[in-house]
Amino acid sequence: MKLISWLAVGASVLGAAVPPPVRAQGRPLTVTGVRGITFGAVLPGVPRVIPRTDPANSGQLDIRGPNQIQVLLTFILPLTMTGPAGALMPLTFSSADAGYSQSQSIASQVGFDPRQPFTATLSNNGRGSVFVGATASPAANQRAGAYTATITLTVTVLP
Amino acid sequence: MRTASQLSLAVLALVVFSASAAQAQTNNATIQATATVQSPINVVGFQPLAFGNIFPGINKLVDPSDLTNAGRFDVTGQASTAVTLSFTLPAALTGPGAPLPIGAYQAIRADDAAQTTNAFFFGPGASNAATLSGAGALHVWVGATVTPPTNQAAGLYTGTITMTVVY
Numbered sequence: 664m665k666l667i668s669w670l671a672v673g674a675s676v677l678g679a680a681v682p683p684p685v686r687a688q689g690r691p692l693t694v695t696g697v698r699g700i701t702f703g704a705v706l707p708g709v710p711r712v713i714p715r716t717d718p719a720n721s722g723q724l725d726i727r728g729p730n731q732i733q734v735l736l737t738f739i740l741p742l743t744m745t746g747p748a749g750a751l752m753p754l755t756f757s758s759a760d761a762g763y764s765q766s767q768s769i770a771s772q773v774g775f776d777p778r779q780p781f782t783a784t785l786s787n788n789g790r791g792s793v794f795v796g797a798t799a800s801p802a803a804n805q806r807a808g809a810y811t812a813t814i815t816l817t818v819t820v821l822p
Numbered sequence: 823m824r825t826a827s828q829l830s831l832a833v834l835a836l837v838v839f840s841a842s843a844a845q846a847q848t849n850n851a852t853i854q855a856t857a858t859v860q861s862p863i864n865v866v867g868f869q870p871l872a873f874g875n876i877f878p879g880i881n882k883l884v885d886p887s888d889l890t891n892a893g894r895f896d897v898t899g900q901a902s903t904a905v906t907l908s909f910t911l912p913a914a915l916t917g918p919g920a921p922l923p924i925g926a927y928q929a930i931r932a933d934d935a936a937q938t939t940n941a942f943f944f945g946p947g948a949s950n951a952a953t954l955s956g957a958g959a960l961h962v963w964v965g966a967t968v969t970p971p972t973n974q975a976a977g978l979y980t981g982t983i984t985m986t987v988v989y
Contacts, residue, residue: 694850705859706860722855797855799857803863811854
């Protein structure tokens with residue numbers, strides 16, 4: 664009995680010293696890349712814009728976690744795409760090139776700047792989706808071939 | 823003493839749990855951005871627009887269908903793709919005397935160098951639509967008329983014709 668009392672005190676002290684474990688004890692936080700940004704065929708000297716609202720070609724990442732929790736979304740964005748023999752093609756992201764949707768619908772996004780951290784709230788069932796657009800700007804003498812780049816989204820649960 | 827030991831173990835377990843929970847609060851994923859760049863446009867001045875010998879007071883026309891004397895540009899790029907041609911055309915040729923007037927420009931574009939496949943006349947200007955052939959080729963000929971006045975000084979006269987091609 665005495666042991667149980669001491670344990671109760673210990674747990675209470677820890678509870679005050681660290682963030683409430685309630686959120687962390689819910690569904691684990693997961694982030695999944697659903698779809699990449701697809702520029703398709705681009706012509707040298709002709710920029711190609713993929714808006715975040717493009718249902719076929721915009722990028723999409725899905726988030727799952729504890730219900731209604733606040734998360735911080737942070738992108739790592741490449742400046743270029745890499746092609747044949749190391750050829751580079753400029754890739755740019757504007758202030759409205761990312762969008763967040765609690766309902767995971769591309770039609771109901773809240774736009775944000777992917778170059779800045781953004782605070783979002785997961786839905787009542789612990790879901791959310793991030794959509795991303797970008798602009799590829801091939802030079803007039805851009806080397807022909809396939810180009811790729813990697814976009815990383817880091818999601819952090821806010822206390 | 824035994825009770826104290828059990829309490830230490832219990833606290834340790836709680837600390838370990840909190841640490842692992844904190845680690846699980848960050849996650850990330852990646853997606854790819856992909857593009858396929860098509861063939862760039864290449865334009866070559868194949869042959870000059872050549873009027874040859876002309877005489878003061880006598881106009882001379884070089885028709886764009888003249889495969890020998892019309893100026894010719896050769897274009898290569900992405901097959902079966904629309905392009906826009908734009909021309910910078912001189913109003914006069916320069917030489918030892920007064921500028922030699924040149925104008926009434928005409929052009930022909932075709933898929934082949936013999937003007938037999940998809941050949942069209944057009945007036946060269948600031949913006950002319952065209953389409954590269956299935957092999958990604960286009961040939962353009964430029965003709966014009968020079969109008970030397972009767973007092974045109976003898977000698978060699980030249981000018982520069984520029985054609986720009988973009989997708």
